[in-house]
Amino acid sequence: MxxxxxxxxxxxxxxxxxxxxxxxxxxxxxxxxxxxxxxxxxxxxxxxxxxxxxxxxxxxxxxxxxxxxxxxxxxxxxxxxxxxxxxxxxxxxxxxxxxxxxxxxxxxxxxxxxxxxxxxxxxxxxxxxxxxxxxxxxxxxxxxxxxxxxxxxxxxxxxxxxxxxxxxxxxxxxxxxxxxxxxxxxxxxxxxxxxxxxxxSGRFAGGRVEIYYDITDSKRLVRQLEHSHAAIERELDEAFERIDDAVFALDRDGRFAYLNPRAERLFERDASEVIGRPIDEVFPQNELSEGCEAIRRAARTQSSVTFEEYFEPLERWMEGHVHPSETGTSVYLRDIDERKRRERELERYETIFDTIDDAICVFDEDGCLVEANDAFETLTGYPPEEFVGEMPTRVIAEGALESALEYCREAFEGGREVVSVDAEVVTKAGERVPIESRVTRYYPCENSHRWIAVVRDVTAQKEQLERYERQRERLTALNSVNAVVREISDAVINRSTREEIERAACESLASSESYLFAWISGVDPRRGKLTPRVEVGVEGYVDEIDLSDARSLNTLEESGPASRAVRTGEIQVVNDAFTDEDFAPWRHLAHEYGYRSVAAVPIEYEGTTYGLIGVYADREDAFEEEERRALGPVGEIVGHAIAANERKQALMSDEAVEVEFRVRNPFGEYGETLPSDGVFRIDRTVPLDDGTYLEYGVASADVLDVLDSLVDEVPHWQSLTTFERDSSPDRFELYLSEQPIQSAVASLGGYVESAEMVDGDFELTVHLSVSTDVRRVIDIVRETYPDAELVARRMVSVEGAFRDRLRQDFTDTLTERQRNALETAYYSGFFEWPRESSGEAVAESLGVSAPTFHQHLRKAEKTLFRQLLADRPVTSR
Structure with a gap:
């Protein structure tokens, strides 16, 4: 196909x-x-x-x-x-x-x-x-x-x-x-x-045809005719009901045909004077211009016209109603001056009512809402029409509204004209908003009254007051904690043992109005254990939190403030124990012991952690920024006191633990080796205020060359200064940005007996008090020199009582700045002759001015000489 x-x-x-x-x-x-x-x-x-x-x-x-x-x-x-x-x-x-x-x-x-x-x-x-x-x-x-x-x-x-x-x-x-x-x-x-x-008939016989005609225009015309007819009827009704208004009539040519007595009085003209005269002639344009125009417009359009005009001769507002007919025009005039005044007042009231930010509510005697402005919806989320004629119980609880009305009735019966009521509204979104209402009443008729309430959202004011109150509480707490810090500083400085220092610190914290109780634990970071030592203001709490459990630092409870404080070396806080998710394991203890906030303060000094202070308060947000900063120095104060006490005990003891280390090729990691026949010895380390250190020692020229090359390689070596001398070896000053071994050992209550190079190896001998944890010292040395070899550990008798007494006096009687000035001057060659370093050079090393350096130096010299020459004879003991 x-x-x-x-x-x-x-x-x-x-x-x-x-x-x-x-x-x-x-x-x-x-x-x-x-x-x-x-x-x-x-x-x-x-x-x-x-x-x-x-x-x-x-x-x-x-x-x-x-x-x-x-x-x-x-x-x-x-x-x-x-x-x-x-x-x-x-x-x-x-x-x-x-x-x-x-x-x-x-x-x-x-x-x-x-x-x-x-x-x-x-x-x-x-x-x-x-x-x-x-x-x-x-x-x-x-x-x-x-x-x-x-x-x-x-x-x-x-x-x-x-x-x-x-x-x-x-x-x-x-x-x-x-x-x-x-x-x-x-x-x-x-x-x-x-x-x-x-x-x-036809093919669809038995069916039906439906036709729809659009009659919209016809309906609109009918409504217009109905409205026009109604308007005419209203005008006629008003004209006959208010026959005492001024009425006059004009013929088809605009000439006066009739004036009633009220019109004669209004125009101050007799009817006989104006009948037959055109209205434009009787009233010039400047006297009744709007009225004349309205009459001409009504005659031209054959429709009724209403106008309002201020009538200058009478200084009053008039309202005119013009009704045209085939034979002429009828005009009705009414004095509306009083109405105009009320309208102006009403407009002002409505403007204020509608534009004011506060919600304005009108209630009847029973508390049912009569009217409210737009601000009511802004405040509550509900249009006021939803509550007109009823009590707005969805916004204000029925009991609260009735109580407020009863309170207002009693207040007004007592002679008050305005009553202030505090309440709370529930918005359409379910939020609760605090409000303040100023209520007065007025009488629209003789036997009844209404309530007018101006309602203001006072959320911002409430929050501001709460902020002021929290600020006042924080300032009070801040003053209190500053006082506690000063008290701790005074209390621990003269304590003879570590236990006394720790108890004095806890007693100062627990006796403060700002805190409930405090405790101190020792810390062993290597083994991950906290050891309870002192608790004041509470009994048995430290046992319940089980500080001895190794998990508290390293495994299960790493989120706790104590473990975080030890790991970071910084104060850790919990500002709300009931909502902080990390504090959940201990929340039951917060309920039991009545605290809300927690602070864990590490006890540290010169890089060594001695323990931890736990501080507890019954306030929420007790450890916000200002109070946390103020509480921070407590750990350093206690740590300094413990370190000083340990150093004092080490110096006062006749026995010590001597630990000897050997470090082969100490600078091998930087590709340098000290010459085996060279001289290298470190005599003294001086800590400065900004956390840096000065080390003084002697070295031969070949060693100094190596040290000088290492300044650019070792990150914490800042500079090397050599003091020229006639004889070798030369003295040097090494400026460090990190704590050297000597200061770290001193912070543990010991001192470096010797640090020098022997046969190409660096040998370090440390003396420690018998109570010092030797393992911590070994860890510190190996942190600096990982290849350090422990050569010997022995008990020794410390000889030289005069030297011990002198060291004690040097530590106890001089301030830290005086000691730093004296040590720096000595080891930099300031006392040599000729001087190896000038006073300006020493001052620059210390980061102070030359006059300040000389002042500290003279005071240190005077204090030491007074101790040696005036207070007691120099004898051994």
Missing amino acids: SLEDSHSDSLAETLGVFDRRESPHVPLTTSEVCEALSCTRRTTYDRLNRLADRGDVETKKVGARGRVWWRAPQSSGEGTAEATETTETDPEEGYEPLLLDVLDDADVGVFVLNGDFDVVWASEGVERYFGLDCETVVGRDKRRLLDEEVLDAVADPDSFAETVLSTYEDNTYAEEFECRVTAGERRAERWLEHRSRPIE
């Missing part, structure tokens, strides 16, 4: 859809033809277009997107016999397309229903009026269409449905009614007139 034959067959098949129907000239939609052919809509549309081009079918657009098709009528000489017979037996079918065109072009909406009340045709007006798609409407049951789509478009669906469905149940009468279509996505709001009647 050729392609042309295939096309012919498909077109014939498509024509068959129309020919098989009862009438081939009844319009079908594209979808109906597509369904009958069982092919795609695109294919169906192409076939129908070809048939239309051939003249076999005719087509017409329906609605905005639809199109219908019908079999083209055939002439008597063409087509089949069946077509000829159809044309002869049903001549009206040929006119249907023409009728459809006419109805579509008419400004009406039409439904044509068959005997089953299915839609067989709908005009474009249906789509325009009801927002329906005409193509999809055809073929649907009108009753289902009514329920599923039409009723959504009308304003009174129940009444509309009842009326229309009644015509289907009894399809014997014509129906007529009006309905209003609401605005929608594809339709505008409009009024329609429904007219329907049964179809009594």
Whole structure:
């Protein structure tokens, strides 16, 4: 079969859809033809277009997107016999397309229903009026269409449905009614007139035709006429009810025809003087310009006009009502000066009422809301209209509102005119807002009164007061903690043992008004253990938190403030033990012992951790920034006191632990080796105020060359200074930014007996008190020199009582700055002759001015000489 034959067959098949129907000239939609052919809509549309081009079918657009098709009528000489017979037996079918065109072009909406009340045709007006798609409407049951789509478009669906469905149940009468279509996505709001009647003959006999006419403009005109008629009636009623107003009449030419006595008094003119005279002549334009213009406008338009004008001669506001007629114009004038004054006052009141930020509420005697401004909704989230006529118990609890009213009644009976009430409102979002209400009352009539409440959101004021109170509490606590810090500083300085120092610190903290209790534990970071030592203000608490458990530092409870403080070396706080998630393991103890905030303060001095102070307060946020900074020095003060006590004990003891180390090639990691025959010895280390250190010693020239090259390699070596001498070895000064071994050992209560190079190795001998943890010293040495070898550890007798006493005096009687000045001067060669370092050079090393250095030096010399020469003889003991 050729392609042309295939096309012919498909077109014939498509024509068959129309020919098989009862009438081939009844319009079908594209979808109906597509369904009958069982092919795609695109294919169906192409076939129908070809048939239309051939003249076999005719087509017409329906609605905005639809199109219908019908079999083209055939002439008597063409087509089949069946077509000829159809044309002869049903001549009206040929006119249907023409009728459809006419109805579509008419400004009406039409439904044509068959005997089953299915839609067989709908005009474009249906789509325009009801927002329906005409193509999809055809073929649907009108009753289902009514329920599923039409009723959504009308304003009174129940009444509309009842009326229309009644015509289907009894399809014997014509129906007529009006309905209003609401605005929608594809339709505008409009009024329609429904007219329907049964179809009594023809192909759709037993069906019904429904026509909708757009009567929107007619309805609008009727309403305007009704309003105009009502306005005229109101004007007439007012004119007759207020006959005591000034009334005058003008004839058709604008001449005075009548004045009543009130008008004569108002114009201060006798009627006989003005009757017959034009109004423009009696009242110049500057006296009644608005009134004259209103009269001319009313006469020209033949409609009533109302005007208001300030009447200069009387210095009063007048209101005029002008009523034109065929014979002239009647004018009624009323004195409205008092009303104008009240309106101005009302406008001012309404402006204040509507624009003030505070909510203004008017209540009746029983507390029911009468009126409220827009700020009420801003405050509560509810429009005030929701509560008019009732008590706003969703906003203010009923009991609270009744209590407030009772309080106001008692206050006013006691002679007060304004009452302030604090309360709380619940917003629509469920938030609670504190408010302050200033309530007064007024009497709109003699026997009843109303309450006026000016309601203000005082959240900001409350928060400000709370901030002030918290600030006051913080300042009080800060003063208290500063006092405690001073007290601790005074208390621990003269204690003879470490236990006394720790107890004095805890007693000062626990006796303060700011804190509940305090405790101190020792710490062994290497083993991860805290050892309880002292607790004051509480009994048994330290046992409950089990500080001896190694987990408290390293494993299970790493989130606790104590473990964090030891690991970081910084004060750690918990500002709310009841909400801090990391403090959950100890929350039950916070309830039991009544504390809210916790601070863990590490006890440290010169890089050595001696222990931990736990401080507890019953206040939330007790350890905020200022108080935390103030409490921080406590750990350093106690650490300094413990270190000084240990050094003192070491110096006073006749026995010591001597530990000897050997370090082979101490600078090997930097690629340098000290010459085996060179001289290298460290004599003294002086700590400075800014955390830096000065080391003094002697070295041969070849060693100094190595040391000088290491300044750029070793990160904490800042500078090397050599003091020239006539004989070798030379003295040197090494400036360090980190703590050297000598100071670290001293912080543990020991001292370096010797530090020098022997046969190319660096040998270090340390003397420690018998109570010092030797393992900690070994760890410190190996942190600096990982390859350090422990050569010997022995008990020794410390000889030289005079030297011990002198060292004790040097430590106890001189201030730290005096000691630093004296040691730096000595080891830098200031006392040599000639001087190896000037006073300015020593002062620069210390970071102070030259006069300051000399002042510290003289005071140190005077103190030591007084101890040696004045207080007691120099004898051994």
